[in-house]
Amino acid sequence: MTTAVTATDAAPLTLTDVRKTYLARGREPFEAVKGMSMDIRPGELIALLGPSGCGKTTTLRMIAGLETVTSGAIAIGDRQVQDLPPGKRDIGVGFESYALYPPLNVRENLAYGLKARRVRGAARQVDQLAARLEMSDLLDQRPASLSSGQKQRVALARALIRNPRVLLLDEPLSHLDAAQRQRVRRELKVLQREFGYTTIVVTHDQLEALSLADRMAVMNAGVIEQFGTPDEIYDDPANMFVADFVGEPKINLFEGTAVRRSGGTVVRAGRDGRLAAYAPAATDGQAVTVGLRPQDARPAHDDEPALAARVVVYEDFMEFGLATLEVPGVDGRIVAQLPHGVRWRRGETRRIAARPDRVYLFDTETGTRIR
Ligand SMILES: Nc1ncnc2c1ncn2[C@@H]1O[C@H](COP(=O)(O)OP(=O)(O)OP(=O)(O)O)[C@@H](O)[C@H]1O
Ligand SMILES: [Mg+2]
Numbered sequence: 064m065t066t067a068v069t070a071t072d073a074a075p076l077t078l079t080d081v082r083k084t085y086l087a088r089g090r091e092p093f094e095a096v097k098g099m100s101m102d103i104r105p106g107e108l109i110a111l112l113g114p115s116g117c118g119k120t121t122t123l124r125m126i127a128g129l130e131t132v133t134s135g136a137i138a139i140g141d142r143q144v145q146d147l148p149p150g151k152r153d154i155g156v157g158f159e160s161y162a163l164y165p166p167l168n169v170r171e172n173l174a175y176g177l178k179a180r181r182v183r184g185a186a187r188q189v190d191q192l193a194a195r196l197e198m199s200d201l202l203d204q205r206p207a208s209l210s211s212g213q214k215q216r217v218a219l220a221r222a223l224i225r226n227p228r229v230l231l232l233d234e235p236l237s238h239l240d241a242a243q244r245q246r247v248r249r250e251l252k253v254l255q256r257e258f259g260y261t262t263i264v265v266t267h268d269q270l271e272a273l274s275l276a277d278r279m280a281v282m283n284a285g286v287i288e289q290f291g292t293p294d295e296i297y298d299d300p301a302n303m304f305v306a307d308f309v310g311e312p313k314i315n316l317f318e319g320t321a322v323r324r325s326g327g328t329v330v331r332a333g334r335d336g337r338l339a340a341y342a343p344a345a346t347d348g349q350a351v352t353v354g355l356r357p358q359d360a361r362p363a364h365d366d367e368p369a370l371a372a373r374v375v376v377y378e379d380f381m382e383f384g385l386a387t388l389e390v391p392g393v394d395g396r397i398v399a400q401l402p403h404g405v406r407w408r409r410g411e412t413r414r415i416a417a418r419p420d421r422v423y424l425f426d427t428e429t430g431t432r433i434r
Contacts, residue, residue, distance in 0.1 A: 073105035073259040074140040074228040076126070081135035081145075083121050095121045097285035098135070106259040108252070110272035113282030114308070119265040122282075123231045126263070127156050139229055155227030155260070157219045157235050163206040169193075169217050170202040176225045188224065195250050196220050197243060212238040216247065223254060230260040236271065248275060269309050273297065281305050303430035306354045306423060312385065314423075315360075315397045319353040321345035321424060321433075329368055330424065333392030337368035340422040345433050352430075354423035357385065360399035363416035371414050372397060377407045388415070 083096040096118040103109055111119045124130035126137055128149035137145040144152045163172045170189055177185035193199045198216045201209065209217065215238050222230055235251070236244045252275055255262050266272050272279045273293040280290045281304070289301040300306035306314050319332035321342065328340045330353050338353065345351065363369035372388035375396060386407050388397045399415050407413055424433040 072140075072228065073261055075105050075138075076103040076229055076261050076263075077101070077136075077138040078103075078122075078126070079136040079138075081122070081125060081137060082133045083118070083125060083130065084133045094133075095285055096125070099287055101280060101287070101290060103261055103263070105261055107277045108255050108262045108264065108275060110276035110279040111263060111265045111282060112267065112269060112272040112279055112309070114267065117282040118285045119267075119282060120233055123156075123158075123233050123263060123265055126229070127154050127231055128152050129156075153228045155222040155225045155230045157222035157230070157232040163214070163217060163221065165206055168203050168205055169198070169209075172206065172217065173202075173220055173224055176221075192220050192224055195254065196247060210238075212240070212243070215239065219247075219251070223258070223260075226258070227260060230255070230262040232262070233265045234267075235264065237266075237268075244271075251275070269311065273309070281308060283308075300354075300423065300432065302432055303352060303354065303425040306425070306432075310356055310358075312357045312398050312400065315353075315355045315357065316425075317353050317355075317390075317393045317395065317397065318427065319351050319424075321347065321349040321351050323347040327419065328424075330422065332370065333390045336370035336390050336393065338370060338416060338422050339368050339419040340424055341419040342422075342424045342433050345424055349433075350427055351433060352425040352427045354425060355397070355417055356421065357398040357400040359417045359421035360397070360401075360415045361417060362401070362405065363414040367416050369414035369416045370397070371412055374407045374409050374411045374413060376409055379406065386413070388413070 078099050078101045081096060081099045085093045085095055099122060113119055121130060125132050128147060132145045136143055173189045174185050193202055196216050196219060201213055215235060219235050236247055239247060248271060264275060276293060278290060278292050279296055281288045281296060283304050289296055289305045296305060296309055307316060317332055319330040322329045322331055328342045328345050330338050330340050332353055370390045372390045375387045375389055378385045382403055384401045384405055386399045386401055388399060390397055426433055
């Protein structure tokens, strides 16, 4: 798109100890958001990631003004907005259910806000944005005749074209098929960069979060477990929840015992398994949960600590192979993602190891990372 929609003054968005307790008649008060704080920089794209029910939508609705905050503060720029009505917050909302006017066709729905603001070249802008979001063919249709994936793209376009200071998107791509989802996701990121909206995207798709976000907040049961760049979240998880939630295939988690040696830490696991770990804070003899990403496991050299494992199955995906392994004395199976060409066979015994700084240790009780 060009000219008439100009980049807004990107604004920082700050949440300070925001809480939400839902009160429903005949039910116990329920605290859905338990003290969220986030400092979001102007123009930053943030992904909110977490399991169903963790409070993602509630958080967005409070920022948008569609839900009251029980306590805490929300600021856009240097203006406190938590007590302002939605229309006074200058926020674009791309919620799935968010109103399109049924009597207007899609083109009219999109042009509506532009016309109200007397933006020049409104018609061309609508056409251009529609093309980029793969919805040119929908412009003459009425909202009622759209599929859910089509409605989603229209809702997204409507949020974008309003040119807000802050853009909030709740699962904006969830109804698109895989291929279109990837393309629209890419375009969304391009548009966000061009216009510099401070943006929060809610998703429970971790690949979407990792690929879209400058930083992401991993939420669980109303709290932020970790807020950081995708690299920090993936490479340096703060706790077992984050390590387990982010990463595909899932991280291997198994019980072990830390053994401190002058040269560093080794964890013992199962009957005679050993892995070198970098964890100066671990104490000798401490019972720990070991986290090892499938991508970090590799065939061991002869002279290093390793887990000896029996191959249960080997799946060859050409670019890489996945070995499912059983380590004597370790509960559950361990998955290792191996480079193309490593073809282990069922029934073989193989030894795996990993770089010590990629072997994570967690406090088994609290889930906190032991570094
Ligand atoms: N109006 C309401 N009254 C009472 N409880 C509510 C209300 N809205 C949401 N909740 C509860 O608050 C919690 C958080 O809900 P929320 O919709 O924010 O979750 P979410 O992270 O968006 O989940 P999902 O991924 O399924 O969309 C849930 O346990 C939900 O049942
Ligand atoms: Mg939700």
